[in-house]
Amino acid sequence: MNSSLMKYEALSALQLQQVLQIDLRPEQKTMVGDIHGGLHALSARPVADIQGYVLLVEEVPRGFFLLKRRSLLPLWARGRTATLHALMIDRRYQGFGLGRTCLQKLPERVSNLWPEIEHLMLAVHPDNHSAIALYQALGWTFREDPATPAEGFERQMILKLR
């Protein structure tokens, strides 16, 4: 599958419409929300601390995620950390390696975008087994934290960039 990662603001007018068609399975929406929530999050300011990416397959958006840093970091992330949010692959394109492709490209993209970043972090629902398997396969580990949330709450994962 011919895929490429593009910054959200570089999409064409047609691709901006097509992004809205990225869809998840109902049980996935319960855990992570949907593309509308992801795009709404992109309206956070300052723009310098947030970046949306779209995965194109044959030039059509089939995946999405966003990155945050500094003033937009969630409470559980600090310092030279960027956080990954709203990673999603359209339900009709899941299982073809596109999620893996997004995550494999992530370290280089982050280093080019925000060179000061030393860690990536994310929060994942404990029942999101496919996402956890993917993150672990690419080297992400659960954060050692004595204040680990109670069962059923999101767990944080971390990937060291350097």
Ligand SMILES: CC(C)(COP(=O)(O)OP(=O)(O)OC[C@H]1O[C@@H](n2cnc3c(N)ncnc32)[C@H](O)[C@@H]1OP(=O)(O)O)[C@@H](O)C(=O)NCCC(=O)NCCS
């Ligand atoms: C999680 C998600 C991004 C994975 O994307 P994908 O393109 O389907 O995943 P890939 O095809 O790249 O699979 C990569 C790895 O993920 C894991 N994985 C993917 N689907 C899986 C499934 N149904 N069950 C178990 N593991 C799975 C496997 O480890 C797989 O590696 P393998 O193919 O060597 O077994 C996608 O399923 C998705 O959009 N889910 C809904 C949104 C979501 O949960 N986002 C994460 C928020 S924290």
